[in-house]
Amino acid sequence: MIRYEIKKIFSKTMNKAALLVMTAILVIVCLFTLNSVYCTDESGDHLSGIAAAKKLREMQEPWSGHLTEDVFAEVIRKNAQINGSEEALSDDILKQNQAYAKKQGFGDILNLLNDMFSPYRDWDPFMANRLTEEDAKYVYEKRISGLKEFLDSGEEYFSENEKAFLVERYEALKIPFYYEYMGAWTALFPKVSTFILLLALVIGFLVSGIFSDEFQLKADSIFFASRLGRSKAVLSKTAAGFLVTTVLYIVFAFLYTVIMLAALGAGGADCPIQFQFRKCIYNITNLQAYLLIIAGGYIGTLFAATTAMLVSAKTRNTALAAAVPFLILCTFPFLSRIIPLPGLCTLFPDRLMDIFNNMLHDFSLYEIGGTVMDALVIVFPVYFLACVVLQPVVYGVFKRVEVK
Known part of the structure; x- marks a missing residue:
């Protein structure tokens, strides 16, 4: 039936x-x-869809693994190097795209740095550009300290138990992060x-x-x-x-x-x-x-x-x-x-x-x-x-x- x-x-x-x-x-x-899904290739041309995914996978493969202090320091160093390159400082959009393409291999890690160091309620997409290799030591600590600063600021009300609950959850996160495409x-x-x-x-x-x-x-x-x-x-x-x-x-x-x-x-x-x-x-x-x-x-x-x-x-x-x-x-x-x-x-x-x-x-x-x-x-x-x-x-x- x-x-x-x-x-x-x-x-x-x-x-x-x-x-x-x-x-x-x-x-x-x-x-x-x-x-x-999109990316920019070495020539500065934009790709999307399956072709972009394939290209991104190739670019990001060398950065696969656990994100330790050394990896973060290398990302900050390379990012600063690319930002100071002739292509990045050029007024030519195509050359700027070529400079951007060089960052895509570690783009996710760069965004993670922006996340970790930005104020809790105010994300700064250029925060990583202002970091030094010394800051690589504090990436994971910054996530927790940022939460504590936000909780203590009084922007939103949380009871002491709720604050302790949130901090405990943040501290329980397994580090270093594992990363791949x-x-x-x-x-x-x-x-x-x-x-x-x-x-x-x-x-x-x-x-x-x-x-x-x-x-x-x-x-x-x-x-x-x-x-x-x-x-x-x-x-x-x-x-x-x-x-x-x-x-x-x-x-x-x-x-x-x-x-x-x-x-x-x-x-x-x-x-x-x-x-x-x-x-x-x-x-x-x-x-x-x-x-x-x-x-x-x-x-x-x-x-x-x-x-x-x-x-x-x-x-x-x-x-x-x-x-x-x-x-x-x-x-x-x-x-x-x-x-x-x-x-x-x-x-x-x-x-x-x-x-x-x-x-x-x-x-x-x-x-x-x-x-x-x-x-x-x-x-x-x-x-x-x-x-x-x-x-x-x-x-x-x-x-x-x-x-x-």
Whole structure:
């Protein structure tokens, strides 16, 4: 019966069109992600896409390894040398591009130096140009001391427990950092949140009519009059919605990830996420951060889709049910700008769809009974539990529907 319900979902013309739209979105997002990788070659010409990724990998390969004091000192020395070169000081844009090309091999490390030495709330893209080789000794220390200065400045309020929690997280980060080419991950992080949000909206549309269509097709009396109409048949619909949500999410997220890693290279999976987000309090790698984003997106998608199914069963209105994922995932970000309760807003379900910006890029802390927790520790289990609880609720609501 589950297979039959799944066939019914994909037999609708609108749902077939929605799948085609999602496939088109996959292709478009892949192209945008590919073209977000760019570099400048030795002649000063700009490259993008796969060609740029290949060139960057060649340039950055010599700098692969652990970033020790000696490596930072060498980067600072080479950067100063290039800045003082004839090409860099020239008024000719082409020659300036040629000088810039010489920095790309250690460009990520240069950006890391900018991150570490910039004021906590004021990133300076030229900070590395003012560093000396002596500063190489203090790169990792500067990240921690910068946090402490920010906490003591009073710009934002943190309790003593929260301050201790943040400093402890920063100090627990494994050093020296491991570095290698990570172009694919740098390209994936800004785009994946948009992709999974669009995927969630399409999936929500697909399952929105799973219950209400029985009424709109005037088949409800036959459905509930059958021997298993209020038991196994309802259970099959609920299971079909769960399976469609899960399988489609996994397939499209997998395709997007595999295509990008195959095209741009999977290197850099073990590099710390702090290359992407200097203030991140999670001591995890690029791969672990990406899996966290995908997992959060799945929970958010399942929550939105299950809620849409509940509305479908309760209201018998497919259009209203189809609007639910949009309301949950796209309206809450606007509410967070209106509601003067930032602590509450960081727990809205839309946060799961954009972990890249909402949780990895900055931090939100909660202190309960003297124990400090970050938002991920709360949001993940809360909405996962909500998804589990809503499944039998959806089943119970449709099982008790009265035929009019």
